[in-house]
Amino acid sequence: MTDKKGHSGEFGPEVRLAMNRTGSFDWDLDAGTIDVDEAGLSVFGVRPEGFDGRPGTLVLRLEPGERARLEVVIKDALRSGRSSYEARFPVPLEDGSVQWTHVQARVLRDGEGHAHRIVGVVRDATPEMAHSTFLTDLRKQRERQTDMVERTTRALSRAVTVDDVTAALTGPGGLARLGADGFALGLVENGALQVIALSGESLEVLDHLRDQKLEPGRPLAETVLSGRPLFSSSFQELVRGYPLLAPYADRLRFRAAAYLPLVAQARTLGGMALFYRGRTTFSADERNLTLGLAAIVAQSLQRAILFDEERELATGLQAAMLPRRIPEVEGGEIAVRYHSAWSGREVGGDWYDVIPLPRGRVGVVVGDVQGHDTHAAAIMGQLRIAIRAYAGEGHAPPTVLARASRFLAELDTERFATCTYAQADLATGTVQAVRAGHLEPLIRHTDGRVGRPKVAGGLPLGVASVFGDEEYPETRLDLVPGETLVMCTDGLVEQPGADLGQGLAALEEAVSSGPPGAEALADHLSERLWERWGAGDDVALLVLRRSPDPGTPRAPRVHQYIHQADPQGLSEARSVVRQALRDWGLRAYADDAELLTGELLGNVLLHTEGGAVLTLEVLPEPERRVRLSVQDRSSAWPRRRTPGEAATSGRGLLLLDALALRWGVEPRGEGKAVWCEIGPPSSDPGGPYG
Structure with a gap:
């Protein structure tokens, strides 16, 4: 007992380390062997009788990836010249469990800095790692819950109307913000519960239950009536408690549900339901989270309902002041x-x-x-x-x-x-x-x-x-x-x-x-x-x-207004005339009609103070003729002139005489219309001014 106990009868350091599942090792790098005590071998999950003193044998149980990561840590310490390193890695045990192992080692070097030995301790770190994992998971869960509340609050902060609220809860990302796989929202209206929103796969089977009587027998209605939440970890048990849900049990692919009243300023506005596929329990934190989400939704709905009511009143007042009938x-x-x-x-x-x-x-x-x-x-x-x-x-x-x-x-x-x-x-x-x-x-x-x-x-x-x-x-x-x-x-x-x-x-x-x-x-x-x-x-x-005036298929007609200040108007009018005659099958008259259009409109735009209305039509006679008419507001009629050889104007009426079968001028309200006809000769061609 002297090798394991001190002279006073107490356990020695080695025994105390072994009791705490902590062992030691001495690794001779030059010889390539490692000496590990029994406690250390136990931590590595290696039996003493099966250990051959080789470092590779010690880590055979490790997953290849973990083994590679451990080798990287060791090689990095040796190459960098550091005097110590530590590592944590999981070791699979014979019973199928996983033990976390913690190694702390010191690198011994010679006078030239060459590493020749590594000594250290290895211990079972499973309890602390499990506790750390629990704390990490708890922290992550709290962060996830906080994120759900923040994202839901942020989305609903932009909601003004009730439609905005439902859109925020059922639109893209709505279910993710609520942490659920399905969602239903109902509002109390005139003593009934009207379900105004459904979201989630398979919930469409409840469409015909959107209008519900506010009475016991349905979980959402009971939640609204009692003001108390209902948490169900088994949808089958929920169906047994509410037989009215039985016809939908096979089609609703959910395992758990939370029914929550929506209460704002002591007034129950309605209720909402959250459905889950994977969940089977509700912890205290999860229940508090769903109640918090319900409170946020209730406050947003209260603001939105008030806004909608005030806006409906304002819109009604505005409509009453506008003409009832046009x-x-x-x-x-x-x-x-x-x-x-x-x-x-x-x-x-x-x-x-x-x-x-x-x-x-x-x-x-x-x-x-x-x-x-x-x-x-x-x-x-x-x-x-x-x-x-x-x-x-x-x-x-x-x-x-x-x-x-x-x-x-x-x-x-x-x-x-x-x-x-x-x-x-x-x-x-x-x-x-x-x-x-x-x-x-x-x-x-x-x-x-x-x-x-x-x-x-x-x-x-x-x-x-x-x-x-x-x-x-x-x-x-x-x-x-x-x-x-x-x-x-x-x-x-x-x-x-x-x-x-x-x-x-x-x-x-x-x-x-x-x-x-x-x-x-x-x-x-x-x-x-x-x-x-x-x-x-x-x-x-x-x-x-x-009202448009297209004429008839036999006698089509187009109208166009040319503003005096529009430099493109004349060019566009000529194009309209040419294209219309082509569409009507009168291509043969397009050149003459385009030329006369430019002449008639140019005369108006140069010699009057306003725009002009161009009318192009086909006269429904046995031999179809094209009629051009340009109406303006001027009372001054065109007059014939005899231009000299160097004159730049005054030939408009000469062109009319040369190209048109007949032309004339007619009084039109405050102005006049100059017209001309193009086409095959008739038995009565008429003359100037019709």
């Missing part, structure tokens, strides 16, 4: 849209109106009162009625806006308003427009091009009267058959993070690429602009289209 107009179609701001819950001051006028005309107006509150809405309602009354009395557009400005100034308010008002005669296409600090309208031409006519403007309504400047100059526009007038408030073009010019360019592109019909174009603009940008402002939109 009258039908002869010779055209009108579409209107109003969109309240997504980001606010207050009433806005945007409005539109369509006003029937004497002699078959129609007045259209789009405006915006400053502010987003009930005061702005009240002013908007009064101003809309005032403009309707002034227009209905038959006043000209400048007078309508001047009186409206005075009316607003007399309301004893600091608010002002912008608007565009136009009177349209769809029989002739004449539009008389005025602006009060508002956006200019757009005109979509029949070929899809979009123009932004320069409509002269005055000061905003109210401001103009305060400064004594109630001048609203009138601008005349022309809509040829098939063209469309688009008027809107700035909410449709104010894109977040971009200037107004970019928004207007986007609007022009959307109008150009949209469908021709008024209703379809209004929907297209809403989808492309307002819904895409997530408008932070109200939007009022009005689309007025003059």
